Amino acid sequence: MVFNSYTFVVFFLLILSLYNLPISWKARKVILLLGSYLFYAAWNPPFILLLWLSTVVDFFVGRALYTQENKHKKKLLLVISLIGNLGMLCFFKYGGFLLDNFVLLSNAIGLHFHPAKPNIILPAGISFYTFTTLCYTIDMYKKESKPVKKFLDFSLFVTFFPHLVAGPIVRPPQLVPQFESPKKATQQQMLQGLFLLSLGLFMKVVLADSMLASPADTVFSSHQPLHSLDAWMGLLAFSGQIFFDFAGYSTCAIGVAACLGFVLPENFKYPYAATGFSDFWRRWHITLSSWLRDYLYIPLGGNRKGVVRTYINLMITMLLGGLWHGANWTFVVWGALHGLYLCIEKLVQDFSKRKWQLAAAMPDIAVQPVMQSGFSFSTGIQKIIPAGFLKALFVFFLVNVTWVFFRAPDFTSAWRLLVSLFSHVPAGAVLLSNFSILCVIVIITGMLLFHWRMRNTSVLAVIAKMPTWLLGAVWALIVVLLILSQESSSSFIYFQF
Numbered sequence: 035m036v037f038n039s040y041t042f043v044v045f046f047l048l049i050l051s052l053y054n055l056p057i058s059w060k061a062r063k064v065i066l067l068l069g070s071y072l073f074y075a076a077w078n079p080p081f082i083l084l085l086w087l088s089t090v091v092d093f094f095v096g097r098a099l100y101t102q103e104n105k106h107k108k109k110l111l112l113v114i115s116l117i118g119n120l121g122m123l124c125f126f127k128y129g130g131f132l133l134d135n136f137v138l139l140s141n142a143i144g145l146h147f148h149p150a151k152p153n154i155i156l157p158a159g160i161s162f163y164t165f166t167t168l169c170y171t172i173d174m175y176k177k178e179s180k181p182v183k184k185f186l187d188f189s190l191f192v193t194f195f196p197h198l199v200a201g202p203i204v205r206p207p208q209l210v211p212q213f214e215s216p217k218k219a220t221q222q223q224m225l226q227g228l229f230l231l232s233l234g235l236f237m238k239v240v241l242a243d244s245m246l247a248s249p250a251d252t253v254f255s256s257h258q259p260l261h262s263l264d265a266w267m268g269l270l271a272f273s274g275q276i277f278f279d280f281a282g283y284s285t286c287a288i289g290v291a292a293c294l295g296f297v298l299p300e301n302f303k304y305p306y307a308a309t310g311f312s313d314f315w316r317r318w319h320i321t322l323s324s325w326l327r328d329y330l331y332i333p334l335g336g337n338r339k340g341v342v343r344t345y346i347n348l349m350i351t352m353l354l355g356g357l358w359h360g361a362n363w364t365f366v367v368w369g370a371l372h373g374l375y376l377c378i379e380k381l382v383q384d385f386s387k388r389k390w391q392l393a394a395a396m397p398d399i400a401v402q403p404v405m406q407s408g409f410s411f412s413t414g415i416q417k418i419i420p421a422g423f424l425k426a427l428f429v430f431f432l433v434n435v436t437w438v439f440f441r442a443p444d445f446t447s448a449w450r451l452l453v454s455l456f457s458h459v460p461a462g463a464v465l466l467s468n469f470s471i472l473c474v475i476v477i478i479t480g481m482l483l484f485h486w487r488m489r490n491t492s493v494l495a496v497i498a499k500m501p502t503w504l505l506g507a508v509w510a511l512i513v514v515l516l517i518l519s520q521e522s523s524s525s526f527i528y529f530q531f
Contacts, residue, residue, distance in 0.1 A: 035074075035076035035077065037231075037234070037235065037238070037283065037286040037290075038235055038238050038239050038243075041076065045069070045076075046293075048069075049065065049066070049069045049294075050293060050294070052065045052069075053294060054218065059215070059216040062216075063186055063187070063190055063213060064186070066190055066194065066195075066294070067189055070190070070193040070194055070195040070198060071085075073195040073198065074158070074159075074195070074198060077199075078155070078157065081157040081158070084122060084157055084160070085157075085163060085192070085193060087118075088118070088119060088122065088163065088164065088167050088192070089167070089188065089189050089193065091114075091115065092115055092118075092167040092170055092171050092188075092192075093182070093185055093188045093189075095114060095115045095171055095174075096171045096174040096181055097174070097181045098111050099111050099115075099171060099174040099175045100174045100177060100181045108175065111175075112171065112172075112175045115171040119164050119168050119171075120164070120168075122160070122164070123160055123161065123164045125154070126154055126156055126157055127160060127161065127361055128361045129152055129154050130151075130152055130154055130361065131361030133149065158199050159198055159200060161358060162197070162198070162199065162200060162201050162203055163192055163193070163198060165203050165322075166191075166192055166197075166204060167192055168329070169205050169329060170182075170188075170191075170206050172329055173205070173206065179206055179207050182206065184213075186213075187210055187213040188210070190213055191204070191206060191213065194291075196286075196287040196290040196291045196296075196298060197291070200280070200283050200284075200287075201283075201284060201287070201301060201319075201321055202284055202287065202288075202299050202300075202301040202320075202321040203321040203322055203325055204298065204299060208298075209296070209298070212296050212297065217295035217296060218295045219293055219294060219295040220295075223293070224292075226289070226292055226494055226497075227288075227289045227290065227291070227292030227293035227294075228293060229289070229497065229505075229509060230285050230289030230292065230493070230494075231285075231286050231289035231290055231293070232289075232509060232513060232516070233282075233285055233493065234281075234282045234283065234286030234287075234288075234289060235282070235286060235516055236512045236515060236516055237278040237279075237282030237285065238278065238282035238283065238286070239519050240515050240516060240519045241274065241275075241278040241282075241477060242274075242275045242276075242279040242282060243279075243519075244519045245473050245477055246271040246272070246274045246275040246278065246473075246474065247271075247275055248470065249267055249268055249466050249470045249471075249474055250268055250272035250275050250441070252268065252465050253265060253267070253268020253269065253271070253272075253451070253466070254268060254272065254441050254442060254443075254447070254451070256450075256463065256465060257447075257450075258450075258463050259450060259453065259454050259463065260450075260451070260454040260463050261463065261464045262454060262455060262458060264454075264463070264464055264465050265454035265455045266455060267470070267471050267474045267475075268465075268466070269434055269438065269451070270474055270478045271474045271478075272437055272441050273306075273430075273433070273434050273437050273478070274474070274477055274478050276437070276440075276441075277302075277306065277481070278481075280302070280319070281301070284301035284302055285302075288300070299321055300320060300492075301319060301320050302318065302319070302320065303320065303489075303492075304484075304485035304486075304489045305317035305318035306426070306433075306481065306482055306485045307426050307482075307486045307488070307489035308426060308429050308430075309422050309425040309426050310379055310425070310429065311376050311379050311432075312376060312379060312380075313429075314429060315372075315376075322355070323355075326351050326354070326355050330350075330351050330354060331348070331351040334347040334350060335347055341384075345377045345380070348373055348376050348377055348380070349370070349373040349374075351373070352369040352370065352372045352373030352376065353369045353373060354369070356368045356369020356370065356372070359440070362444075363445070364440070364443075364444065364445065364448060365439070365440065367439045367445075368439040368440045371435070371436045371439070372436060423486055426482075430482065435452075438451050438452055438455075
């Protein structure tokens, strides 16, 4: 079931009505749990067993991890949880990928091996709920939080339908305490939740699907060199599409949860206004990047084991982060590019820090000309365009290069598009209409300006200051555009991850 379907509208109204009945808190939680299973079953009912198995194993293993004092038994329990969760993830998500690469390697060394192609269906959201349960068992192992007392609360934590299929990736302290006492949305929460749900659907249905999906699909599905303008418009269209699609889902999820009285963590904070690549990952898919930081980068040693190890740890984290997104080497390259960007950024920052430390140690007479020359060099351009905005545009440009590998089905397609982007192809195909090009330019320009304007605030903070009539007008316009848009029941992009 997807948020952008009439089925979900009926489902949500039913859940909202049942949840607000004058019944016990336990009964309302049971309604949410059963509703969450129904939400997931609408896609493929048998895979509920995987979700249930992961929930049962991690609940009891997590409790045992917290109370176990024997180090060897404790490690064994952790291994059981890791094998159960990662083994399930590897089989369903990477089984075919690993087999294909094993066959290629075998054939390369002269061992001709041609097994039958496995018919493995990827369960929706398996990466998200696997990471959700993994963080619980790891926290229990480290005793960083207390075990969940009730199986009902833990089950609801794992399967709560707003975040189940595509995040945000929640951690026990963020959601479990909210199940301990009765929750009911206030009038303000209900209005905010419905507005966020409308906004998220607008981002998905109107902007991502109706306006940007077609030019992006046209360009990335082409099997011939393209005119540079078409190549750039298709790439920019995908850059906007994936943001509006994924941020739209997160906005819907946060809004739906708010209508029920719950708070989910923020997952996007205007990432295309980032002035650096570490800043980008503090704004894009925030719950995944923080998960990778806390459960992979820091355990690897973070920046505590020297400069070289810091760069290695960054690369490992981003390579695995890329592989998390999909069983394809193109995703690994996407992660590698982001890892390379982060390493170069850190290298430049460390060099600048040492340079200023050296300058600070010099006599004042030597320091002053350096500081004065730096100031005068940037003042002129900053009067026209803020330096931070220029940095954001540069980061946006390099992020777009990485999207080529994220979206392209293979390296041949990625290379063909890169050539079209950065070289003049005299016979390049012209695929996009003038109207499509105009739509992409207007939407992407508006998106970048909006991100920059909103980079230090939030939608809820802005609408709280808006006059009621203006908020009503904006909301009405969103709803009208949703109604007028072509019907969109396509899955969100991140469902496949």
